[in-house]
Amino acid sequence: MLSATSCSLLDTEPQDFVTPSLYYTNETEMNTALNGVYATLASTTLYANNMLGRMGLSADIGYESYSSDYGTVGDYDVSPSDSKILTYWRDLYNGIGRANMLIKYIDKPELDKATRDNIYGQALFLRAYYYFMLVVRFHNIPLILTVPEDGNRESVQIPQSDIRDVYLQIIKDMEEAAPLVRTAAELNSPGRVSQSTVYGMLARVALNMAGYPVNEPGMYAKAKEYAQKVIDTGTHALNPSYENLFLTYIQDKYDVAESLFEVEFWGNNEGTYTTVAGMVGRNNGIYCTGRTELPDGQTLIEKYGYSIATTRATPYFYNLFESGDLRRDWTIAPFNYNSTTGEKVDVGSNYWIRSCGKFRREMDLSTDRTGNYTSINFPLLRYADVLLMWAEGVAADPANNDEAELAQAYEYVNQVRRRGYGLDIHTPSDVADLEPSGKSILLDDIKEERARELGFELLRKDDLVRWGDFGKQMRYLKQLANAIPSSYTSSYYANAKRYYNSATDRDEIWPIPTYELGINRRLVQNNGW
Numbered sequence: 001m002l003s004a005t006s007c008s009l010l011d012t013e014p015q016d017f018v019t020p021s022l023y024y025t026n027e028t029e030m031n032t033a034l035n036g037v038y039a040t041l042a043s044t045t046l047y048a049n050n051m052l053g054r055m056g057l058s059a060d061i062g063y064e065s066y067s068s069d070y071g072t073v074g075d076y077d078v079s080p081s082d083s084k085i086l087t088y089w090r091d092l093y094n095g096i097g098r099a100n101m102l103i104k105y106i107d108k109p110e111l112d113k114a115t116r117d118n119i120y121g122q123a124l125f126l127r128a129y130y131y132f133m134l135v136v137r138f139h140n141i142p143l144i145l146t147v148p149e150d151g152n153r154e155s156v157q158i159p160q161s162d163i164r165d166v167y168l169q170i171i172k173d174m175e176e177a178a179p180l181v182r183t184a185a186e187l188n189s190p191g192r193v194s195q196s197t198v199y200g201m202l203a204r205v206a207l208n209m210a211g212y213p214v215n216e217p218g219m220y221a222k223a224k225e226y227a228q229k230v231i232d233t234g235t236h237a238l239n240p241s242y243e244n245l246f247l248t249y250i251q252d253k254y255d256v257a258e259s260l261f262e263v264e265f266w267g268n269n270e271g272t273y274t275t276v277a278g279m280v281g282r283n284n285g286i287y288c289t290g291r292t293e294l295p296d297g298q299t300l301i302e303k304y305g306y307s308i309a310t311t312r313a314t315p316y317f318y319n320l321f322e323s324g325d326l327r328r329d330w331t332i333a334p335f336n337y338n339s340t341t342g343e344k345v346d347v348g349s350n351y352w353i354r355s356c357g358k359f360r361r362e363m364d365l366s367t368d369r370t371g372n373y374t375s376i377n378f379p380l381l382r383y384a385d386v387l388l389m390w391a392e393g394v395a396a397d398p399a400n401n402d403e404a405e406l407a408q409a410y411e412y413v414n415q416v417r418r419r420g421y422g423l424d425i426h427t428p429s430d431v432a433d434l435e436p437s438g439k440s441i442l443l444d445d446i447k448e449e450r451a452r453e454l455g456f457e458l459l460r461k462d463d464l465v466r467w468g469d470f471g472k473q474m475r476y477l478k479q480l481a482n483a484i485p486s487s488y489t490s491s492y493y494a495n496a497k498r499y500y501n502s503a504t505d506r507d508e509i510w511p512i513p514t515y516e517l518g519i520n521r522r523l524v525q526n527n528g529w
Contacts, residue, residue, distance in 0.1 A: 024105035030102070030109060033101070037123055037127075040094060040130065046092070047280075048277075052310070052311075053284045054074045055074060057459075057460065060460065060473040060474060060476070063495060065495040066495075072084060075498050076499055077498075089512075090516075099123045099126050099130070103120065103123050103124065104146070121179075121181040121198075125173065125174055127173060128171075128177070129201060131166060132205055136465070137509060140160035142159065142523070143161040144158060158520065160523060167214060170205055171205060174205065178199060179195070181195055183195050184197070184233065184256055185256075189256070194261075202222075203227040206222040206226060206393075207389060207393070208466050212466055223390075227386050230386045231386065238387075239257065239419075242326060242419060243326070243330050249378065259379060259382055260383060260386070262379050262381075268371055277373035278374060278375075283310045283311070285309060286309060286361075287309035288306060288307045289301065298342070299370070300337055301370045305360075305369035312353065313351065313354045314480070317332065317451065317455060325420050329357070331456060334357075335347060336355075353490070358456055361374060361376075385450075388454075390408075391412045392446050394406055394439070395443040406442070414432065416449065416453055417432045418432045420453065474507075478500040480500075
């Protein structure tokens with residue numbers, strides 16, 4: 001098991017345009033180009049801002065409470081002209097284009113084989129990951145694997161590929177990338193792609209392909225196989241403390257044992273670091289906007305860090321946690337900040353008002369927490385997820401009747417649960433452990449356990465869609481929201497009602513952006529849009 005280490009300073013983003021014939025000539029230029037491919041992850045249209053509570057990705061466990069996003073995808077009032085959906089599409093294809101350019105020129109400079117393979121493998125994986133981010137939310141999409149010819153309009157008139165073909169290309173690219181990149185132990189940096197990153201993400205891709213709407217046979221077994229490759233490294237383990245795990249993201253440290261892939265941010269968007277800071281903790285933190293001086297001489301935002309708290313938990317999510325599960329009060333903040341005294345005030349049974357608590361700016365080591373930007377990293381893949389995916393690969397596979405594997409699946413889920421209760425993960429517990437009750441019961445348990453363990457990490461909507469549960473769950477939350485008494489007039493209640501009353505079955509996927517339909521006349525709008 002590797003310990004947490006300090007994050008290294010991020011390289012600034014390269015210029016968007018270079019002349020290919022004059023570039024890609026040495027290792028430095030190749031790495032600079034690779035940094036440009038990574039930079040897509042940290043775009044404000046993606047993980048640096050918009051995806052953090054502003055695009056409806058929390059589904060049934062959280063709603064958006066942010067007036068600036070009324071009438072947008074943020075509260076499920078979706079239209080093909082939505083600007084956040086357009087920039088999501090556009091920036092991911094920009095990242096794909098950068099990867100394609102790097103792949104095209106991978107053999108141009110003189111490099112040793114290991115260096116060339118590592119750069120090529122990372123570019124392949126990132127291209128595949130960006131396609132994965134597109135295919136789960138748009139389904140049929142253009143599959144662009146080469147650099148379009150300059151000045152040739154027809155070269156960008158590319159029709160959508162079938163969703164299954166896109167998934168097959170994603171798997172092909174990731175499988176090719178896996179042996180080329182370094183191991184997690186060698187890399188010691190989850191901000192970069194390792195073999196564990198690739199195999200863990202392949203497990204996620206396989207589960208999505210196994211589920212709705214592709215329903216590809218054999219993919220549950222493949223998900224287990226990919227997850228097993230991560231387990232077999234011996235590098236990874238659960239952090240004994242759920243809270244301490246998230247402190248590594250907040251305080252800019254690495255937990256290589258549990259964190260397999262994360263988006264890195266640095267600084268506060270001032271001076272040298274204007275392109276590498278994000279809004280993790282500002283969007284999805286505990287509500288804190290007070291600028292009045294407190295008795296101790298600080299303002300509220302100086303003391304705890306500025307946060308607009310776009311993400312609010314639902315009573316359904318709160319009640320998923322059982323007594324003794326320490327993850328509840330870390331994931332869902334049980335308090336607000338008093339703007340007069342600066343004290344933390346318990347919110348009691350007011351479950352709709354609770355903020356996301358995972359990314360607490362008060363624990364950020366920055367000397368200035370009053371602005372919009374933070375250096376808090378965001379997790380994309382954790383070892384706990386790998387264990388849960390292994391278990392789901394067994395529980396959901398109709399062809400798997402192996403009792404030993406079912407017992408192991410229960411053990412992996414129970415290890416995640418024991419950590420959540422603050423217990424030793426390898427010691428059976430009457431309090432935390434699930435009692436073996438068969439595959440179908442385990443699958444239902446995994447669906448809830450993924451919410452408890454991975455809540456507010458932007459996986460919930462995708463999970464519900466692939467399980468075929470999205471419409472059912474959103475209708476249930478609509479009932480809960482509409483049961484809020486009309487005398488409750490706070491904006492939180494109104495926002496929850498708006499969010500869940502706007503969601504419909506067609507929101508399983510997003511519409512193709514209107515602007516893109518105008519540019520590429522071979523695109524066809526998604527059904528229902």
